Amino acid sequence: MMDRPLFLVGCGKMGSAMLEGWLEMGMSPEHIHIIEPSALITEELRDRGLGAVTALSDLPADLNPGIVLFAVKPQSMDQAVSAFAEYHLPNTTFLSIAAGKTISYFENILGAKTAIVRSMPNTPAAVRHGITVAMPSGNVTESQRKICSTLLEAVGEVAWVDDEELIDAVTALSGGGPAYVFLLTECMVQAGIDAGLPAELSSQLARVTVSGAGELMRQSDETPSTLRENVTSPGGTTAEALKVLMANDAWQSLMTRAISAATARSKELAG
Numbered sequence: 001m002m003d004r005p006l007f008l009v010g011c012g013k014m015g016s017a018m019l020e021g022w023l024e025m026g027m028s029p030e031h032i033h034i035i036e037p038s039a040l041i042t043e044e045l046r047d048r049g050l051g052a053v054t055a056l057s058d059l060p061a062d063l064n065p066g067i068v069l070f071a072v073k074p075q076s077m078d079q080a081v082s083a084f085a086e087y088h089l090p091n092t093t094f095l096s097i098a099a100g101k102t103i104s105y106f107e108n109i110l111g112a113k114t115a116i117v118r119s120m121p122n123t124p125a126a127v128r129h130g131i132t133v134a135m136p137s138g139n140v141t142e143s144q145r146k147i148c149s150t151l152l153e154a155v156g157e158v159a160w161v162d163d164e165e166l167i168d169a170v171t172a173l174s175g176g177g178p179a180y181v182f183l184l185t186e187c188m189v190q191a192g193i194d195a196g197l198p199a200e201l202s203s204q205l206a207r208v209t210v211s212g213a214g215e216l217m218r219q220s221d222e223t224p225s226t227l228r229e230n231v232t233s234p235g236g237t238t239a240e241a242l243k244v245l246m247a248n249d250a251w252q253s254l255m256t257r258a259i260s261a262a263t264a265r266s267k268e269l270a271g
Contacts, residue, residue: 002031002147004066007059009080011036011045011052014097015071017125019050021154024128033059037076056083064089067147070096074269077101081109093144095151097121099171100269103137103164115139117148120170121155123178129218130156133170135163168270172262180258185210 006027008015011034022032034052036042045052053059068089072080077098084094093115094106106116119134132152136145145160152158161167185206192202217227232238245251 002066005033005063006031007033007035007065007068009035009068009070010072011041012071014121014125017155018069018071021128025154033063065092067151068092068094070098072098074098074100081106085109093117093140093148095119095148099175100266102270113139115144118164118167119152120167120175122174125155128155131159131174132156133159133161133167133174135161135167168263168266171266172259176262181210
């Protein structure tokens with residue numbers, strides 16, 4: 001897949017999910033160089049036989065990475081990216097999975113001719129069922145794009161956009177989406193308890209129902225609307241519940257407002 005080293009900068013939850021995905025897909029550990037400021041995490045990675053250091057300066061200067069993937073928190077990005085500005089890496093692709101950091105942000109530090117891919121994954125990447133949306137800068141070649149796709153596909157599906165402004169809506173919908181589903185599950189659990197179910201049983205029913213419905217939707221070619229209609233018998237209990245949930249377009253209106261608020265906040269964070 002790659003004939004040059006891969007640098008993973010940051011090995012927190014998302015970075016470690018990426019790492020595990022690459023190892024599962026057969027990438028050689030010797031090909032991956034991890035830069036993680038936490039000495040504790042670095043030590044744990046070394047105990048597993050992985051190449052990990054706490055700073056870029058600890059790596060040989062002649063490694064010449066093919067890909068540098070930034071997986072640090074946005075507040076740590078300045079320091080992480082600036083460390084690479086001192087090096088001459090004209091043929092390296094810089095791939096970011098950090099929220100709120102635009103392509104121009106990286107170009108201002110690394111240079112306008114740098115190949116940059118901005119992407120937004122989501123937390124189901126931890127179980128290889130995430131989705132990542134990526135946006136390439138004008139300097140990214142088709143071969144660089146394919147390599148980035150392969151790396152990101154290790155944790156789920158990948159989609160590409162050509163308009164960077166769409167990343168804000170992506171962040172709102174899929175980036176935050178798992179939290180909305182978890183909130184739905186919380187509400188179902190409480191509703192079951194209010195209806196008289198024991199708390200443990202209500203939690204089990206809600207969790208398995210939500211995860212099972214998600215898996216059914218993932219494997220099905222039918223639209224969510226059709227799947228909903230398939231389990232809704234006219235005049236039945238599900239139809240009665242949907243009358244409440246869909247009255248006055250309540251759920252759709254609420255979700256539209258939520259996504260709009262998150263999109264606006266993403267724009268604010270991006271500056």
